[in-house]
Amino acid sequence: MFSKDEIIRAGYRVLLEREPENTSVVEEAAASMESAEEILQHFSTSTEYIEKLGAPGYLSAVAVGRGARRQAIETRTSFENMQALFERIRKQWSKLGETEPYWSVLTDERYRMSTIEGHQASFEASARNEMNLFDAALERCFMNPPKGVCLELGCGVGRATRYLSARFDRIVAVDVAAGNMRICEDAMRQDGIDNVDCRLLTKVQDIADLPEFDLLYSVMVLQHNPPPVSLYMLNTLLPKLRPGGVAYFQVPTHTLRYAFSIESYLKSDPSILDMHALPMQEVFASIAAARLELREVLADGWTGQYGSHTFIARKPA
Numbered sequence: 099m100f101s102k103d104e105i106i107r108a109g110y111r112v113l114l115e116r117e118p119e120n121t122s123v124v125e126e127a128a129a130s131m132e133s134a135e136e137i138l139q140h141f142s143t144s145t146e147y148i149e150k151l152g153a154p155g156y157l158s159a160v161a162v163g164r165g166a167r168r169q170a171i172e173t174r175t176s177f178e179n180m181q182a183l184f185e186r187i188r189k190q191w192s193k194l195g196e197t198e199p200y201w202s203v204l205t206d207e208r209y210r211m212s213t214i215e216g217h218q219a220s221f222e223a224s225a226r227n228e229m230n231l232f233d234a235a236l237e238r239c240f241m242n243p244p245k246g247v248c249l250e251l252g253c254g255v256g257r258a259t260r261y262l263s264a265r266f267d268r269i270v271a272v273d274v275a276a277g278n279m280r281i282c283e284d285a286m287r288q289d290g291i292d293n294v295d296c297r298l299l300t301k302v303q304d305i306a307d308l309p310e311f312d313l314l315y316s317v318m319v320l321q322h323n324p325p326p327v328s329l330y331m332l333n334t335l336l337p338k339l340r341p342g343g344v345a346y347f348q349v350p351t352h353t354l355r356y357a358f359s360i361e362s363y364l365k366s367d368p369s370i371l372d373m374h375a376l377p378m379q380e381v382f383a384s385i386a387a388a389r390l391e392l393r394e395v396l397a398d399g400w401t402g403q404y405g406s407h408t409f410i411a412r413k414p415a
């Protein structure tokens with residue numbers, strides 16, 4: 099039998115994907131609700147939950163998918179352009195890393211520098227839900243999920259890193275934002291975690307110098323990179339998987355009204371935070387070129403709209 103408190107806390111974690119603000123909100127909710135049904139009703143009809151579901155809703159998301167046509171997305175360019183694209187992303191994130199590191203990772207007002215202190219616990223706990231998704235995906239796809247070295251592409255302030263560190267022998271955590279990486283390193287030190295090796299990427303070529311690994315983990319990162327850069331990263335990283343190794347990464351593959359032209363992008367305002375999509379066909383081609391076996395493509399909720407997918411693929415042993 100579960101207590102009312104446990105069901106309420108589960109409602110926060112599973113439906114609202116956060117921790118309750120404090121114990122008194124849980125106590126108050128427990129006092130005001132009689133049954134598990136009433137508690138679930140309360141969460142599933144709350145404004146916070148409905149807003150989390152996102153504007154399009156399930157049926158309109160299906161409609162977007164059915165109406166999807168080939169989009170004008172440039173995915174290849176010269177090396178000089180690639181460097182310019184990467185530099186723009188590096189600058190955007192470096193600035194965010196120095197000003198609003200936590201908020202830049204999870205855009206929730208509670209995680210602004212002015213209020214993060216009171217919400218550090220919920221920020222850290224927020225990765226628990228995605229680790230459950232990760233564990234469940236590995237369990238669905240593989241009898242013997244990999245151990246060894248995990249490459250975390252875009253570790254941010256170490257939200258998921260601390261959980262990954264318990265699942266693998268070593269984590270190579272890479273990011274382009276020095277401020278975020280500093281926080282990640284400090285957080286690992288504070289938690290007594292000593293198997294995380296943080297590496298700052300300063301230029302696009304640094305990707306090619308990364309070591310081989312057994313698992314690639316990347317969530318909410320490729321979406322911020324122009325398609326030629328995200329494709330370059332996949333094409334460079336996937337062949338670095340060791341036999342038996344697994345790639346687990348998220349990227350939007352189709353976004354309503356999205357197009358990408360390098361020429362107009364380089365003329366646009368560089369201060370606007372980038373959100374991009376890489377066509378699924380390009381992701382499949384990258385997986386095939388690295389000779390990986392695709393095990394699953396899962397529609398996910400990372401962008402809050404239609405088209406974001408998590409790919410799970412394995413290099414045969």
Ligand SMILES: C[S@@+](CC[C@H](N)C(=O)[O-])C[C@H]1O[C@@H](n2cnc3c(N)ncnc32)[C@H](O)[C@@H]1O
Nearest residue numbers: 191203252253254257273274275278317318319
């Ligand atoms: C939205 S945050 C997510 C961080 C982390 N994955 C998490 O879930 O907490 C995106 C992170 O990716 C980093 N990033 C963006 N583009 C990158 C790239 N091309 N290579 C490495 N890191 C990148 C940013 O600096 C930022 O720390």
